[in-house]
Amino acid sequence: MIDLDLMKPITLEQAEATQRRLSFNHVMRNEVEVKVRKLASGYQGEKKLHYFLGLIPDKKYHIFHGLRLPAEKSFFQTDAHLLSTKLIILIESKNYSGKLSIEKLQLTQEINDTKLVYENPLAQVNRHKLLLHYFFEKYQIPPIPIETLVVFTKSSAEINIAPGYTEAEKKICKASNLLKKIEEIERYYRKESVDQKTIGKIKRLLLNKHTPFRSDFLKTMGIDKGDIxxxxxxxxxxxxxxxxxxxxxxxxxxxxxxxxxxxxxxxxxxxxxxxxxxxxxxxxxxxxxxxxxxxxxxxxxxxxxxxxxxxxxxxQPKSFPLSTNYDSPHNTNTIKNK
Incomplete structure (x- = not known):
């Protein structure tokens, strides 16, 4: 069942609002538009992940989307967190396109004659696994196995895993193959690790400690409030x-x-x-x-x-945003004034 539903990221909402409120000739206009496209692409990927996770029978897992938990003086966030009495599965989704080459130290994307290098997402989700272990230890949660997966949600992406990188071969898949990957993991976990009472305790703890990310977007982008x-x-x-x-x-x-x-x-x-x-x-x-x-x-x-x-x-009210119920489709174009 979905215990924490997928929500549009606040950062994306902020980027879209800033785009609406910047003049066309503002020096940061292009950077804000690029930010909107990047964040919107990530959100589209998360929606695809949400769709496939929604096909899992309700009673199998408690599912948390975008769970953001404290880690000492910082936070860590997973795209999807699946909780059952047998195990936890942490999922990181990427909506990358083009040719993707995955090595232990990095992910390389080649698209439109451009080559970009990112952190290996498997290293990222494995780090989240370690931080979740620390989190559970702090709150005295009994040991429960944690598995990790990386899901590429762009169906057209070409994925190439470095020869001999067996961990990536086991833990990386496309969204269309996600349910099969989850079934493969489940074969190794036949026995229950915790009871339903503990599951209830974990669920309450996760929801209570969940802290959605919110930044000073204008400050981050170097935009003066007077330019809005x-x-x-x-x-x-x-x-x-x-x-x-x-x-x-x-x-x-x-x-x-x-x-x-x-x-x-x-x-x-x-x-x-x-x-x-x-x-x-x-x-x-x-x-x-x-x-x-x-x-x-x-x-x-x-x-x-x-x-x-x-x-x-x-x-700002808890029931945010205020409902507009516009007749015309909502979009992020700037104000066409004067």
Missing amino acids: VTGVRCPKCEFGPMKYKRNHWKCPKCNHISNNAHLEAINDHFLIIKATITNSELCELLHLPSRRASTYVLTLLNLPSTGSKRGSIYH
């Missing part, structure tokens, strides 16, 4: 900013009217600026005509808050 374009963009033609009139938004370019177009701008603020907002900041963000108008918008949003009256600070 504010205003509400039209969900129909993407022009911005829309005009606020009598509790709704109207696009001065295509005359589209929306009651909730401002939610995207607020989501973007929470993602890339900060997880709080004040009345005056909301007024500036949405280009509202008055504090009274921003107070009205905040009342409708019903965000959790601290402080009172003019000192009120409104916080």
Whole structure:
């Protein structure tokens, strides 16, 4: 069963929000677009992995997607963590294309006359295995066997494993062969290592210690907050900013009217600026005509808050992002303003 479902990575959400809010001629525009493509590709690979894991009978494993656990002063994250009374299987997925050559010390990708070198993903997932052992020891979890797999999710990728690299031959596969690989591993683990009570304890521990990654994306990319374009963009033609009139938004370019177009701008603020907002900041963000108008918008949003009256600070809600329910497909194009 799925105990921790696959979620769109916060970093990808932040990258897309930044792309929407940067002018076309910004010096970092191209780097942000490259970042979006790279993160989106990884997410597509994780979705393919999610699909194949979803074919496993519910009672066989507790499945955790994107589990991120503490390791002393840092964290480690697995793409998929399969837990049963017999064993744990950690899976790392890669959505690489082109010709892939896997050696003990590295993975080499050749595509479009370009050669790129990465860490061997098998070394990566084996490191996660060791860190999970340390994690369990810290919380006094009984020993349970841990196996590892690397799954390449791009069906067109050509995979070449160095001769004699038997570990890679056993633990690396394409997504279409994943279930067979899992069955091969299961043949070596007939006896239960822990009981259902311990499984319940492990499950609660993993979910309790799971810490989704969130960075200061703008700082990481070297982008000043002042470069972020504010205003509400039209969900129909993407022009911005829309005009606020009598509790709704109207696009001065295509005359589209929306009651909730401002939610995207607020989501973007929470993602890339900060997880709080004040009345005056909301007024500036949405280009509202008055504090009274921003107070009205905040009342409708019903965000959790601290402080009172003019000192009120409104916080990003747990049920995030705020639902926009746009008529037009959501995309990451920038605001087409002026």
